[in-house]
Amino acid sequence: MIELQDKKECCGCSACANVCPKQCITMEEDQEGFLYPHVDKKACVDCGLCEKVCPIINATSKDSPHEQAGYLLQHKNERIRKESTSGGAFTAIATWVILQGGIVFGAGYRNGTFIVEHQAVDKVESLSVFRNSKYVQSVMGDTYKQVLEHLKQGRWVCFSGTPCQTEGLKGFLRGKEYEKLIVVDVVCRGVPSPSVLVRYIEAQKACIGGHFENILFRDKYYGYHYSSFSIYNKDKKKDYHKGVDSNAYLRAFFDNLSDRPSCYDCRFKKRYRQSDLTIWDCFPIEQFTKEMDGKGTTRVLVQSSKGQMIMEQIAKDVRVISVHPDKLVEGVREMFHSVPMNPKRELFFKDCNQMEPVAFFRKWFPLTLKVRLNSYVRLMCHNLGIYTFAKRLFMKFYIRKDERVK
Ligand SMILES: Cc1cc2nc3c(=O)[nH]c(=O)nc-3n(C[C@H](O)[C@H](O)[C@H](O)COP(=O)(O)OP(=O)(O)OC[C@H]3O[C@@H](n4cnc5c(N)ncnc54)[C@H](O)[C@@H]3O)c2cc1C
Ligand code: SF4
Ligand code: SF4
Ligand code: SF4
Structure with a gap:
């Protein structure tokens, strides 16, 4: 029977719930909005199938080569x-x-x-x-x-x-x-987390208003190299497009918080x-x-x-x-390689659950002058048609600097 000691031991794939012959595993949401298996111990017949199919219990660190x-x-x-x-x-x-x-x-x-x-x-x-x-x-x-x-x-x-x-x-x-x-x-x-997305949509509904028709996490509105989080509204004037530099949801993701x-x-x-x-x-x-x-x-x-x-x-x-x-x-x-957990993650989820959504995202991802400037420069480069060139130049400079430090 699945008994989780540590949340890192479950990726939420639901293989255990799918395989259980007694249907005694349900996937239940925790306070961070992720699903984990919950076993009805009275109905469990201890057949062990759930453990046999679990990709984490059976994970092997060996990367066995085959033809590619x-x-x-x-x-x-x-x-x-x-x-x-x-x-x-x-x-x-x-x-x-x-x-x-x-x-x-x-x-x-x-x-x-x-x-x-x-x-x-x-x-x-x-x-x-x-x-x-x-x-x-x-x-x-x-x-x-x-x-x-x-x-x-x-x-x-x-x-x-x-x-x-x-x-x-x-x-x-x-x-x-x-x-x-x-x-x-x-x-x-x-x-x-799905619940961070729910909060984010609530916050955006309060700020933008209108009727959201579609949400894209990797929209090519500004092109492939400067992809944006986009919200398409029924009223086109209210459409929203922001890149990873200034969109709160993407910042949470790429800051390894959510x-x-x-x-x-x-x-x-x-x-x-x-x-x-x-x-x-x-x-x-x-x-x-x-x-x-x-x-x-x-x-x-x-x-x-x-x-x-x-x-x-x-x-x-x-x-x-x-x-x-x-x-x-x-x-x-x-x-x-896995991304490192942000040390502030626990506080992030605590605030996410307790604060009003707009205030929460403003607290964690304020639109400071630096953020606005970054966004402005990226958009300028995009409008001038030099975004990819500028990004490459920046990366080259950045990598060289990094190597000098080493
Ligand atoms: C959560 C996530 C993280 C990723 N991280 C990276 C990364 O770090 N580096 C990188 O180079 N590429 C990453 N990718 C892959 C990349 O974003 C594209 O999916 C990939 O380039 C294929 O694009 P496409 O144009 O061929 O397919 P698309 O038409 O974009 O197809 C998207 C595919 O992804 C699946 N998919 C979409 N969302 C989810 C989801 N939430 N869970 C499971 N499947 C989903 C769809 O079912 C579909 O099969 C990630 C994708 C996802 C979903
Ligand atoms: S990083 Fe991707 S593959 Fe690994 S546990 Fe998370 S969702 Fe699954
Ligand atoms: S041991 Fe068998 S019956 Fe019990 S939860 Fe797992 S799959 Fe279900
Ligand atoms: S099979 Fe393993 S990883 Fe998948 S949901 Fe069940 S316990 Fe979690």
Whole structure:
């Protein structure tokens, strides 16, 4: 039976709740807004299945090498690429699965809300629900059971998620291989708390007003290199777009304040994964090729022969350049290292629960002169069309300075 001693020991994947034959595990929200398993001990028959499927209990620190291939990918459909976080690789993969009569699972907003949950889509035109990374933990519900049902019916199934969610699925399937299952994981920095997002939306509703139609965490409104947190309002005049420099929600995320505890000691940071394809951003495209533009590129690491087959099948919809996998993963910190927990995290959540939302975000992320100036300079660079150049220059200078210090 699952008995958690430390919150870092649970990534919230829900594999235990999905597998329990007595349905005596429920996922319950803690005071930080993250879900954890709660076992009804009276109903438990001590079969041990929950422990057998848990990806954290069974995590191995060994990164066992297998054959890999690396690619840079851009979707040829510019609308799809703009709506996607990076190059639109996921839509290309998912489209192929649906065209085989298959079904695709990923993270999207629950209809009419901003609650992020795993859901299924089997129409190409509905895939937009998955596009753009949602920087919040998605609710898994009984997704793993649904995946298994479809596999048993002989259907193609694509499951996408964070590495802990994809390993949770693999644990739930207990080592059984399914020819028609395609697993896609992302390189994952961490997942913020759903309750911080709820508070943030409350604060923004009080400040902006209107009717929020869509929220994007990685909008390309100012381009791929200066992505923004965007809120699209029914009244277009009230639309909101702010970058990581000045948006409170993104600042909390990138200051390592709002993540799930397990993310600060992530057991899934590795190169060789159980998935078929691993996807993530490629900002410094110029270091790889001059043939691709800077409007968004996905790095794709092929982890299996099935993953390689998919890359061949989607070739007509995408522009692809082959890159040696060693070069593809070089310097990708989030693939190998957890982010450090911010020492002020406990206080952050205490305030989040106790303070009125607008006051809370103003206290933690004040719009100081420095923040405003940073934002202004970035926007100026964007408007002058030199944002990417200026950023690169800054990084170069910054790295040199860093090396001098060492
Ligand atoms: C929480 C999170 C953290 C990430 N951290 C990094 C990082 O540190 N460095 C990096 O290079 N890339 C990171 N990525 C990956 C990156 O943001 C893109 O997902 C990737 O570049 C693929 O983009 P795309 O254009 O091909 O796909 P898109 O069309 O953008 O597809 C997005 C995919 O991500 C899935 N997804 C979206 N939100 C969630 C969620 N909350 N939980 C689980 N799955 C989700 C969707 O189901 C879909 O499969 C992260 C993604 C997420 C979701
Ligand atoms: S030991 Fe078996 S019955 Fe008990 S909670 Fe775990 S899966 Fe359910
Ligand atoms: S990591 Fe997943 S399987 Fe393990 S206890 Fe947490 S929710 Fe259950
Ligand atoms: S950082 Fe690790 S534990 Fe956290 S969501 Fe990503 S894969 Fe899961």
